[in-house]
Amino acid sequence: MNTAAPEYVIDVHGLNKHFGDKHVVNDVSLQVARGEIFGFLGPNGSGKATSIRLMCGLLTPDSGTGTCLGYDIRRESAEIKRNVGYMTQRFSYWEDLTIRENLDFVARIYQMRNRREVVDKSLEALGLQSRASQLTGSLSGGWKQRLALAACMLHEPKLLLLDEPTAGVDPTARRDFWEELHRLAARGISVLVSTHYMDEAERCPKLAYIAYGKLLA
Numbered sequence: 001m002n003t004a005a006p007e008y009v010i011d012v013h014g015l016n017k018h019f020g021d022k023h024v025v026n027d028v029s030l031q032v033a034r035g036e037i038f039g040f041l042g043p044n045g046s047g048k049a050t051s052i053r054l055m056c057g058l059l060t061p062d063s064g065t066g067t068c069l070g071y072d073i074r075r076e077s078a079e080i081k082r083n084v085g086y087m088t089q090r091f092s093y094w095e096d097l098t099i100r101e102n103l104d105f106v107a108r109i110y111q112m113r114n115r116r117e118v119v120d121k122s123l124e125a126l127g128l129q130s131r132a133s134q135l136t137g138s139l140s141g142g143w144k145q146r147l148a149l150a151a152c153m154l155h156e157p158k159l160l161l162l163d164e165p166t167a168g169v170d171p172t173a174r175r176d177f178w179e180e181l182h183r184l185a186a187r188g189i190s191v192l193v194s195t196h197y198m199d200e201a202e203r204c205p206k207l208a209y210i211a212y213g214k215l216l217a
């Protein structure tokens with residue numbers, strides 16, 4: 001986090017992005033306050049994932065400005081990547097690695113020095129110690145999703161960007177997942193979560209609705 005602790009963990013203005021002649025993100029502005037769960041609702045193809053990539057500096061907007069955790073989304077994407085937890089829609093873990101190996105792999109990516117300890121703590125928090133050497137592919141959908149969330153939390157980010165984390169997950173697992181998000185928010189972690197499920201939007205104190213790349217409400 002920058003020294004001048006920003007009021008908003010995400011503060012973007014007038015973001016636009018085209019792919020070819022397709023206007024995928026159309027003048028999107030939004031602010032997410034610290035410790036807030038912010039829902040990003042919209043149908044498939046409405047530009048949620050692209051907006052999230054713009055906000056964390058993975059893509060450069062054609063126009064528009066903003067900050068994420070106080071870092072400039074155009075110039076400081078490396079800092080943003082180091083400091084946010086980002087869960088992609090089709091999150092990646094290796095089905096044929098064990099649960100421990102998957103977490104250890106992520107810890108290596110973040111070049112953590114205390115890998116063993118961090119991974120052990122994460123396994124304990126998940127309640128998966130006894131299954132650490134089980135292949136990830138053998139987990140249920142809900143457990144895979146919890147593992148993916150734990151993986152993007154290993155480096156203790158203050159902001160989570162979750163891109164349709166519950167797509168294709170059964171209703172019980174979805175409910176558990178949302179309860180977990182509220183627990184994280186209670187610890188001061190900010191969460192931007194995109195979804196195309198209307199019912200999930202009800203669980204968000206703050207909400208933006210996007211369609212055809214444009215914020216509508």
Ligand SMILES: Nc1ncnc2c1ncn2[C@@H]1O[C@H](COP(=O)(O)OP(=O)(O)O)[C@@H](O)[C@H]1O
Nearest residue numbers: 019020024042043044045046047048049050051
């Ligand atoms: N890298 C890309 N190149 C070209 N088109 C893309 C790219 N990424 C996304 N799109 C298109 O942009 C639109 C919005 O996609 P996306 O942001 O993934 O929406 P959502 O996450 O809301 O489903 C879709 O029509 C998609 O096909």
Ligand SMILES: [Mg+2]
Nearest residue numbers: 048049089164
């Ligand atoms: Mg998507």
